[in-house]
Amino acid sequence: MWRRRYLLRQTRRAKLPPGYRRLKKAQANDLQTRLDAVVTYLRGEVDSIATEFSRTPAWVRGQLYGGSKSSRFLRRTQKTRLYDVYLHFRAKEINAELPDGSKKRLQEIKEIISRERRSYKTRPADEQAKWWAEYEADKESASRDKRVNRKGEQQDAASTLKRASVELDTLFTRTGVRSLLIACRSDILFTMPPYIFCDEGTEKFVNVALGKTTDQLARALEMWTIHGPSGLATAPTNAKQLINEVRSLVQAKLDDILATRYPAEPPSVTMNYKSYDAAIVATHGVRLVGWDVPMKNPGQLGMDNVRKMYNGLINQTVKWEIVPPPADGEDPGVAPSRKRQRRCDADKPRGPNIRTTGKAAATKEKGKGSSKPKRKRRKKGEDADDSSEEEDSGEDSDE
Numbered sequence: 001m002w003r004r005r006y007l008l009r010q011t012r013r014a015k016l017p018p019g020y021r022r023l024k025k026a027q028a029n030d031l032q033t034r035l036d037a038v039v040t041y042l043r044g045e046v047d048s049i050a051t052e053f054s055r056t057p058a059w060v061r062g063q064l065y066g067g068s069k070s071s072r073f074l075r076r077t078q079k080t081r082l083y084d085v086y087l088h089f090r091a092k093e094i095n096a097e098l099p100d101g102s103k104k105r106l107q108e109i110k111e112i113i114s115r116e117r118r119s120y121k122t123r124p125a126d127e128q129a130k131w132w133a134e135y136e137a138d139k140e141s142a143s144r145d146k147r148v149n150r151k152g153e154q155q156d157a158a159s160t161l162k163r164a165s166v167e168l169d170t171l172f173t174r175t176g177v178r179s180l181l182i183a184c185r186s187d188i189l190f191t192m193p194p195y196i197f198c199d200e201g202t203e204k205f206v207n208v209a210l211g212k213t214t215d216q217l218a219r220a221l222e223m224w225t226i227h228g229p230s231g232l233a234t235a236p237t238n239a240k241q242l243i244n245e246v247r248s249l250v251q252a253k254l255d256d257i258l259a260t261r262y263p264a265e266p267p268s269v270t271m272n273y274k275s276y277d278a279a280i281v282a283t284h285g286v287r288l289v290g291w292d293v294p295m296k297n298p299g300q301l302g303m304d305n306v307r308k309m310y311n312g313l314i315n316q317t318v319k320w321e322i323v324p325p326p327a328d329g330e331d332p333g334v335a336p337s338r339k340r341q342r343r344c345d346a347d348k349p350r351g352p353n354i355r356t357t358g359k360a361a362a363t364k365e366k367g368k369g370s371s372k373p374k375r376k377r378r379k380k381g382e383d384a385d386d387s388s389e390e391e392d393s394g395e396d397s398d399e
Contacts, residue, residue: 042064046060046061046064080135082120082121082128082131083120084135085128085131085132085135086113086120086131087109087110087113088131088134088135088138089131089134089135090109090112090113091104091106091109092134092138094109094112150189150190150191153190154190154191154192157183157192158192158195161181161183161195161197164181164197165181165197168181168197169197172199178198178199178201178202179197179198179202180197180198180202180206180214181195181196181197181198182194182195182196182214182217182218182221183195184218184221184222184225185222185225185226186225186226187226188226194215194218194219194221194222195218196214196215196218198214228315236310239303239306242303242306242307242310243298243299243306245310246298246306246309246310246313247271247297247298249310249313249314250271250288250298250313251270251271253313253319253320254269254271254280254286254320255269256320257286257320257321257322258284258286260322261284261285261286261322267284269284273295273296273297274297276288276295281323285322285323286320286321286322286323287320287321287323288318288319288320289318289319289320289321290312290317290318290319291309291312291318293305293308293309
């Protein structure tokens with residue numbers, strides 16, 4: 001029996017609109033451009049991270065792609081999910097009333113959450129914010145600082161310094177290059193003593209040039225590293241020394257900033273606390289930053305303020321700086337000229353001064369002569385008649 005065979009013809013697709021293929025091709029070109037930009041950016045970031053954190057690019061790529069050799073899968077970002085926050089909230093809520101030994105485990109709490117009809121995703125925003133706040137607070141309270149292996153750090157520092165000293169000694173033997181190596185701890189809890197490596201010639205140079213031994217120099221570097229600039233300063237013993245020290249520091253730092261302000265020929269300027277704005281800021285274009293007490297001589301300040309300014313000058317929170325130029329480009333170091341006030345009778349002709357001419361002057365001279373005249377002291381051998389004649393002549397001249 002013959003079967004009828006139906007001929008099936010492929011249906012033609014609808015005709016594409018004009019410019020469709022060109023548009024698709026342009027979009028494909030943009031896609032490849034975007035992908036190339038992502039690859040270029042990713043490679044640049046890998047190299048930047050490797051350089052900044054002293055790692056190899058291969059190690060950074062391994063961390064980005066989760067250790068996969070084919071680099072197909074990116075690592076998951078360490079981001080807290082809403083499910084984790086809600087799980088934390090429900091675990092504390094369920095186990096709050098249960099005694100010790102009968103609290104629900106993690107898997108049991110997950111099953112309870114999965115059977116809840118109302119999903120945690122559809123809860124109000126204020127309720128979800130409450131979960132987040134409790135989760136962050138509990139996370140902050142339970143966080144602990146990373147434990148530091150002090151002994152391991154000390155052993156690492158000792159071995160590294162030993163290798164460096166051996167290399168420097170070998171370099172001196174081969175080429176005669178002299179060197180000085182001083183290493184000290186950076187933390188008060190680090191128990192490593194200062195490490196010094198130098199030859200006799202370098203040690204003598206330090207003694208002559210700096211006036212200190214290498215041990216003293218290493219101890220000074222250690223105090224600077226641990227306590228900052230205040231570790232090298234000698235603390236004053238009384239109030240007078242403290243006030244004088246503040247004055248000296250302000251003046252010394254003013255001389256340094258003026259040497260920077262006028263590199264060719266710095267002027268000799270004395271600190272003026274009374275006319276600070278006009279004599280220092282406006283005239284020389286420098287200002288004192290961090291001086292948050294009244295601008296007075298340290299001897300006129302309270303001891304609390306003097307101590308505060310002393311610590312600021314030592315720790316360099318109180319310092320001099322050059323005033324930046326204003327927007328119009330005027331040099332801030334030039335003091336603005338002060339104009340003299342114009343007289344009210346500037347345009348009127350004025351005659352002779354009545355205070356120095358005429359009757360007023362005669363009255364003034366007469367008033368001066370009315371005072372008790374000074375008697376001339378008689379010398380030995382002079383007669384009384386001579387003195388009387390002098391008095392008569394004096395009366396005639398007055399008339």
